[in-house]
Amino acid sequence: MTVLAELALNQRLTGRHSSKDVRHLEFLFDGYAQLWQPGDGVSFQPQNPPQVVSAMLDALGASGEESLIGPSGALRPLREILLCEVELTQIHRPLLVALHELNHDSRLISLLEDQSGQALAHFLASHQVLDLVHQHRGLLDAQGWLARLRPLGRRTYSLASSPLAHPGELHLLVARVEEDHGRGTRLGAASNRLATLAEGSTLELRLERNANFHLPADDVPLIMIGPGTGVAPFRGYVAERMARGATGRSWLFLGERTQREDFLYQVEWQKALAQGGLSRLSLAFSRDGASKRYVQHRILEQAGDFYAWLEEGAAIHVCGDASRMAKDVHAAILEAIRLGTGKDEDHAREYLQNLQREGRYRRDVY
């Protein structure tokens, strides 16, 4: 289902001295609240940042007025194709394969043949199309590049609101991707589109059901692990449970860089704790201390209580980064179970598999 939503609030949540620009967006729309639940998401069609499009045109030696054909199949000015039709901010293995086939680049070979995949993953995460155009200058003309780029796909964000607590509203938590890997600032297409959207403007949003990541029954104790913007669905969870008067206890693990500048929704969590909507809050701020602390460390520090919650029937929901966080958290949960049961690792693995089968261990990672 698609709704035309009006942006009512675009509010930065991180303090002025933060190294991050994380934003809370509130969209207004009419009706249909019964169709979605906390844990669901919305998708929208992004556009590439105009700065990225201009840089691409420079690198291609093009004016942007050239009529070319992009993934839509229609003849359009190059500038519009780069803006709306092709992925510029994310690259994928097939593009590297195509470039390799064209010019047998030795660096690409080592990336593509790397067995562990780590070097490739790192390369993909730290490069954009513009970097490849620079590295392979003159290899392809503009139409040649267009033929090898992916169509610009929709992006999905978890909802950060509850239809019950925030009727008529859809809240999103958006971390603006603005990275520098030594080749100038790299912007994310979706996050910059949202972060720069003016209040009062409208955006077409499609509700994306996420049936595997909905609240358990009201009386089930719930452990939520959501560092970074992974906290978004849990804001909806907690608001929904408070609005329903749910009786189950809830324990939230949050992580960010600093307590003072990056504590997303700090005042709301303080209120939820005071009002009983949240039973326990464990925090990991990676840049506040001498050593980096992450949510998995907080789980291990409180392994006894963590296991006790599981024995009392708690469900675990994890949301956020898939590449490292989800694995580290998984390992920490296994360790907490191993310590709690006093048995070996295999037994802990079995215990967690059982939780998974019972739907008590759910992950929404990306």
Next chain:
Amino acid sequence: MNDKTLSPVEGIKSRSRHLRGTILESLTDEITGAMREDDTQLIKFHGLYQQDDRDLRAERRQQRLEPAWQFMIRARVPAGRCTAAQWLAMDAIAREHANGTLRLTTRQAFQFHGIVKRDLKASIAAINAALLDTLAACGDVNRNVMGTTLANPAAIRPAIDAVCGSLSDHLTPRTRAYREIWLDEEPVVNTAEDLDPIYGETYLPRKFKIGVAVPPDNDIDVFSQDLGYIAIVEDGRLAGFNVTVGGGLGMSHGEFSTFPRAGDAIGFCTPEQALEVAVAVITAQRDHGDRSNRKHARLKYTIETLGLAAFKAEVEARLGWQLSPARPWQFTHNGDRRGWQEEPEGVSHFTVFLASGRVQDRPGRTALAGLRAIAEADVCEFHLTPNQNVVLANIPREARAKVESLLALHGLAETSISPVRSLALACVGLPTCGLAMAESERYLEDFVSQIEVLQARHGLVETPVTLRITGCPNGCARPYLAEIALVGKAPGRYSVYLGAAFDGSRLNAPWAESLSEPEILDALEPLFATYARERLCAEPFGDFVVRTGVVPAITSGPAFADTARALAAARATRPIGDGPAAVILEET
């Protein structure tokens, strides 16, 4: 007073197990950068104030972040005497944990601003490692003991230091909570061991201030102290002290039961008796002070309630002997000496001027780096002055050239600062102080420049005048003992007080309410003009405005309150929009 309800802070103190409260739990709570509410009162006794960056308040509310909580730490330095090594330690804390500046207070102490909760323990441990501490730097106890900087004759300085040191040591709370919380000492098994013979379970009703002045210098504003000692020097040696009681400057706007009060001399004691007198005065205040209303709890109100004679009798009853009559004294100097001072033996001192006591690096004037370099040279002592400057003291002849070159290198050598600028004081105010209603430290230099322009127009540039600005009426920069004082009422608006004695022996009087800067300058201009024309020989501005009837001579705290009441009444009946807001009072 026992029939009245105790103020809530009294409950917090008595439940605190000798100032422990739940400070340890508050420190480890990561969910907030603040302390628990009761603990915010108790940490004052440990030398801390919880504050927030008020410049960020509105924006952080929108960011759904709590206020930018941070702490002020105050380190006690009895009489402001500090070694080069101690200075270096304070400098390091300022750069590592605080906002990169040091602030010297009007009570000769160090203040650090902008320290976040998780850095408190390391900061306080570092202060203690430098053999200073923060215990009782704030709170309802005796605060940092003040003493005249480089008293004369030089031969009595050790005796003055000894008195200041013994008062400070003996009047420090006995609780071991401080060392348990901040220095990781083993908790005492039974907190009854902390029993404090002077302070008891609930400490004093309110803060308590002691200062030792050595005439002719009244740099410490002895009449602002709850308990003051005026040194009497006879035949070149310290004969003893006149004792003053009941000074205190805090008040509240529009509450005429509150007022500043100048201390009264009640007698004379010998140096050996000074501590005994302090204990008698403090315990009398402990037992008779008002614990129901914190705005009426200072010693000055106890004395107004009991009467000075009765209070003196109470003190003497506790002593078991009578004070001898006060001896004659004369103060002729206020503020700090400027520039270089020479001692006969080739030793010299240099006063480094610091606007509002702020030690910081600015283009062309790198006070923090410069004083660090001088401390590293390890050739002098650092004496924090009551007027928020630092004296590089006891520089031997052979080290003077080195100090001079470092002063010049860091832009600290100038001695051409105008008298009004060198005497001017301001409290910290915005953005860190929670009480401030208007700018103070951040405004002082601008305002002084305006006054300098006014003075220049009337040929008064070389005439010293005491000028002080505070952001609220609580009196941190001793405003009511200034010849001209601005006390914040609202952003950009100040109540103006005139006519204190230059030597600090008489309070000023409320003169005008809630003026903007142009209104203040317009109102002062004609006074400066007549002062330039009609002043008597060497007559200070404060005395002039009293003699010519601009303001009444304030001879008591209640008289100050009466003048404030009359001013408020006159303002209330003034037609709106009728001329300038200044209401100039006829002598009452």
